[in-house]
Amino acid sequence: MGAVRQGPCRRRAIAMSSEPVNQVRIQMRSDPRLLAGVRELVAAVAHRLGFDQLTSSQIALAVDEALANVICHGYERCCHKPIWISIDELKDQPEHAIRIVIEDEARTVDADCIRSRDLDDVRPGGLGVHIIHEIMDTVQYEPREPAGMRLTLIRVGNRRPASAKDDPA
Amino acid sequence: MGAVRQGPCRRRAIAMSSEPVNQVRIQMRSDPRLLAGVRELVAAVAHRLGFDQLTSSQIALAVDEALANVICHGYERCCHKPIWISIDELKDQPEHAIRIVIEDEARTVDADCIRSRDLDDVRPGGLGVHIIHEIMDTVQYEPREPAGMRLTLIRVGNRRPASAKDDPA
Amino acid sequence: MSDLQIDIERRDGVAIVTPRGDVDMATSPRLRTELKKLIAAGTTRIVVDLSHVPYMDSSGVATLVEAMKSLRQVAGSLALCNMNPRVRAIFEIARLDQYFTICESIEEALPGT
Amino acid sequence: MSDLQIDIERRDGVAIVTPRGDVDMATSPRLRTELKKLIAAGTTRIVVDLSHVPYMDSSGVATLVEAMKSLRQVAGSLALCNMNPRVRAIFEIARLDQYFTICESIEEALPGT
Numbered sequence A, B: 001m002g003a004v005r006q007g008p009c010r011r012r013a014i015a016m017s018s019e020p021v022n023q024v025r026i027q028m029r030s031d032p033r034l035l036a037g038v039r040e041l042v043a044a045v046a047h048r049l050g051f052d053q054l055t056s057s058q059i060a061l062a063v064d065e066a067l068a069n070v071i072c073h074g075y076e077r078c079c080h081k082p083i084w085i086s087i088d089e090l091k092d093q094p095e096h097a098i099r100i101v102i103e104d105e106a107r108t109v110d111a112d113c114i115r116s117r118d119l120d121d122v123r124p125g126g127l128g129v130h131i132i133h134e135i136m137d138t139v140q141y142e143p144r145e146p147a148g149m150r151l152t153l154i155r156v157g158n159r160r161p162a163s164a165k166d167d168p169a
Numbered sequence C, D: 001m002s003d004l005q006i007d008i009e010r011r012d013g014v015a016i017v018t019p020r021g022d023v024d025m026a027t028s029p030r031l032r033t034e035l036k037k038l039i040a041a042g043t044t045r046i047v048v049d050l051s052h053v054p055y056m057d058s059s060g061v062a063t064l065v066e067a068m069k070s071l072r073q074v075a076g077s078l079a080l081c082n083m084n085p086r087v088r089a090i091f092e093i094a095r096l097d098q099y100f101t102i103c104e105s106i107e108e109a110l111p112g113t
């Protein structure tokens, strides 16, 4: 858990701009059947930090999608690998703010390879990364020492700015 | 997490009689507002291990009572202290079995001091330890190195033997 | 979820108290405050409608035992209704299902209260 | 909770599929199997009643997109009804609320299906 201090610069910038108040850390196996329990916990903690019910369940959805991606793409559906999740409150923000860091020991991929597809081409799959970006204000993938990936998710306040940024309509 | 191997004999006997398959570990602050999230996670994991809904929520209740006691009696309601919870599946049992270990860094108390009161004297409080014993098959308090207490809870199968043992009726 | 809302309604001299949310160590102090306020204000007949309480732990039970004891001292009464099976189980485990008046519905709780 | 029950009922040539539980990565394969079986057996009109689905993630959405695509190929149809706000939100985030026929109730879904 000292890993938090070892991240490269981009992540450190976030950590230092807003001192986290540690809430909960979880270590889980990469088993899809554990997702229900983890998202219930995430939703309950987010709600306790001040997010409304709908926003809390959306934050839980973003975490669920990120964990599903680690299991599916990182660990290639192997059920026995470790995933670490830490949930913190960021205190010096204008509104209530939550930071969730998800770490794995899976293969390290280039963060640019993890991206959303064109939604106009309606087909099954390829929605997870889009959903994560829609819900969270900060979404940052980076390599983790000694192996794997670290994903940092931050959400501030209940209201998300209108998500028209990539929507010409 | 190496602490599991450092426990005294009584606990090691349990661990060795039934090799655990590790599911989830949680580190939380001693904040009552985190209890809701943790018990949702415990109930979901228990259910996924094969316990029915009612039994799963009772196991979550036993964990909730044990955590409330750590916060209340161990840490005297201080909200910032660490509590560790690990949830494992015990594989070589006749039925599905769950083991939950709760550890704290609070004061070390004699396990004999942690006991249920006479329920015939109806008054507020003093029910937590009784509830934990009614729900779980094994309830074992012991000192933890370097500080605090470790509580091991085991439940095997959905059906509990009739709890008439201390009830003459 | 961890917050608790409490609605209070009066019907025929009975206070119907409706908590909404889990009643646990974090939230039972709120229920305790509301019940104490009612009793301090002279209310002697209370029905607690538990239909919106998905979960209760021993701190919730302790809160209800305390209110029941205060009400008995003034020859008052407290009835519980609409418990879900999870909540009912804790009263059975605590062997308090005989101590409390437990009803299926508010209507059933009202006349005998 | 992580298990998913799926009920299937037929009404006027329409299959009403009612999953009960969270539809996520662990459980969506079950829904996928049931929908594929129905479509393989020649069903062309399906209504999925989501009133007992508290939670759905993108694997559930993908399952429904796949079924919708298969049905369109045979000039069939798929309607979704009784979504709770949490489930509806994911269809909006995925910009699929226009792609699917989303109805308030089974009755509303049936004639136009």
Ligand SMILES: Nc1ncnc2c1ncn2[C@@H]1O[C@H](COP(=O)(O)OP(=O)(O)O)[C@@H](O)[C@H]1O
Residues within 6 Å of the ligand: A069, A070, A072, A073, A074, A109, A113, A114, A115, A116, A117, A124, A125, A126, A127, A128, A129, A130, A149
């Ligand atoms: N944790 C991860 N590790 C490696 N690759 C990932 C991870 N998460 C996402 N990706 C990559 O990003 C792509 C888009 O992911 P997503 O939008 O969730 O859709 P899907 O999982 O259905 O493919 C994936 O296909 C994968 O190549």
Ligand SMILES: Nc1ncnc2c1ncn2[C@@H]1O[C@H](COP(=O)(O)OP(=O)(O)O)[C@@H](O)[C@H]1O
Residues within 6 Å of the ligand: B069, B070, B072, B073, B074, B109, B113, B114, B115, B116, B117, B124, B125, B126, B127, B128, B129, B130, B149
């Ligand atoms: N984790 C703990 N650490 C220290 N003492 C404890 C702990 N858990 C229980 N106890 C002791 O056991 C007694 C009975 O606990 P319980 O049945 O939960 O009732 P209550 O918490 O309402 O007193 C407590 O009053 C306390 O003295």
